[in-house]
Amino acid sequence: MPRGGHESASEPTAEPVRDLGSDPSIGGRTRRARAGLADLADLCRRRLDGRAVHRTEALMVGRYPELVRLAYLILPPGLERHRRVLTAHALVQDALPGRWRDVGRRPGAAGMSDAELVRLRIVRGALLRCRSTRRWAARPAALPQVWGLRLFPPTGGADEPAIEQALGRLSGPGRAAYVLRVLEGLDPVGVVELLLIAGVEDIASAEAEADALAAGPPARADGPGSAAERLLHAAHFDPCTLRATPSDLLRRRRRRRTALGAVAVAAVPAVLVSYVGDATGSGTHVAPAARVVVQAPPRMVPAGAWTTTTRLDFDVWSTRGARAGDQALTRRAVRAWVEPEAGTIVALGQGAAAGPPIGLPRLLYAGDVAEAAVVLLTDGTRLARYTEEHGGRRLDVAAADDSDARSASAVVLHRGVAGVRMLLAPWVDEAATRDLRRPDDKSRPLPVTDGTTAPMPDPGTVAKGCATVPVLELVSRRAADGHPYLLADLGEVSATHLTYMPPPEFAHTGRPAEAASTERALTVWSRTACVLETLRGRGLRLVDNWEFAHFDLPEAAGEGMWSCVHAFDRRGGGDVVVQFLPPGANAAGAQTVERLADSPACSRSANDIVTATWWRARSGAWYLVAAGSRDVVKLTASAPLTGSADARQLILKSPGTTPNTTARPKVMATLKSGGTIKPLT
Structure with a gap:
């Protein structure tokens, strides 16, 4: 049975979903009369069972973030976001079953588990807010209350606002039907049953709205793990991960002065701006x-x-x-x-x-x-x-929090036909440009006047096909002890800091910024430079290129490298791209093995990694090549080839036939600690 679903107690499972919504006997007096006595007895038992209430409270606490997200998505999107956040929390906190007001008000709820009854109360409460007048829907909840702050979830990417607008065009029941399908994983029968018990009369219209939204991007839902499910699980719809800003400072100050009996308001040179609104x-x-x-x-x-x-x-x-x-x-x-x-x-x-x-x-x-x-x-x-x-x-407004001396070194002032002009931080001593695709070329000095640079190539308009990737090379005695560091223009207001971390066999100072323009760093970046084009417009402050492994390949082919590029945004998340760099490969020849969104992999908090791919030698022979990070002591492959090696690298030659290179190799790594890890997914 689908996650969170339940079987109908009054209709056969083979009955068409549309008939469930159109049969008046199901949602009308006949159904209520049939289920009323059972509901009353069941809910009275819940009311008298104190252990059940405590058990349900523990369940609610365990699922609290998911339940608040459910309420937030069903509530009217037109509701001011601060009020919508607090209302979602209030609906969940008020959903504990077993209260006297439950008795007789849930026709058809008999046989529901406590978890299902909690979900029913949340959905019903959110739908009541959708049907209510705008003034009543926006009224403050009893609890929780927040004074002096405005709270709202982080701003999402391009897809999150699009699906939010699409949800906003639906009715409350239609929005609930879609969210219950995608977020809670209910099957159609389960959705219809829940909406009927919640008091929705026009089930057919709600189902039709949900079907229409599910049929088109960006909300197309193809089951668990779909793009729609990932979007609804984004931080943009998370009422438990919040940004805080001050409320109306002027009004608050005036009320405080009035309460204290102040009779004069002093003029102030700096006028504070309130932060009320959506x-x-x-x-x-x-x-x-x-x-x-x-x-x-x-x-x-x-x-x-x-x-x-x-x-x-x-x-x-x-x-x-x-x-x-x-x-x-x-x-x-x-x-x-x-x-x-x-x-x-x-x-x-x-x-x-x-x-x-x-x-x-x-x-x-x-x-x-x-x-x-x-x-x-x-x-x-x-x-x-x-x-x-x-x-x-x-x-143009851009996030600037979590900046440091290097990521706050350059801001784009103007983009034009002549190129990009940047304003450099006052602590920058020297500026130059270089082509990241040509590591052997020397950097070219960039004229700077009062902090403003001469025009430099715009990466967004240079030759396609990753033929050239212009970056900024800066020197600052204060910010990086005179060591050059690199910044890339990724289409944002501020430039993004590029760093490099070598494999453990290489001597390293421990400061990635110092290594960003070393010979080895430039070599690796020249082969992975095309990744930057996929990261444009993502609000990044830093992109780190970690060469976590390198070893010689068979048939005297040369050295292969493994790179993990982690793009850090300002919320702590970031995309991850793992690539295999064959000997002598240029940026276009690098093989992308893994690509993950919002992953901690290849960072200080998750620095153990193993990955594998196929490589073809000049002789035409195919090899399965796998590599692990510093703490890997053994690699084991189980499919499509079998073998192992007590090392951080594993090379297995495929038999005479050409292997299915689209099949994902199954590899496991053993760590020094005795634990095991699998390739990123």
């Missing part, structure tokens, strides 16, 4: 009471601010640019961030929270770049780049 990727809604016209220009940062602190990030960038004193321009930039005017294009980067700045932003740059007026602002957690060009206005 912080979603669809735009920022600011309440009328919070629409503060910013009278003061953004704060200036002294030229030597970065020399007086041990922390180097965007907060201590010096204010630069020929138009830093142009208050009319900088005020327009702040107003565009607070509440964009009609006609202003607003682009929200991956992982960046929507909404006005937290407090009065700091001014990092204001000037003319390639016939465009550009203003760069920060509020400590995000960067905002405001551009006026050819009569148009644009605001």
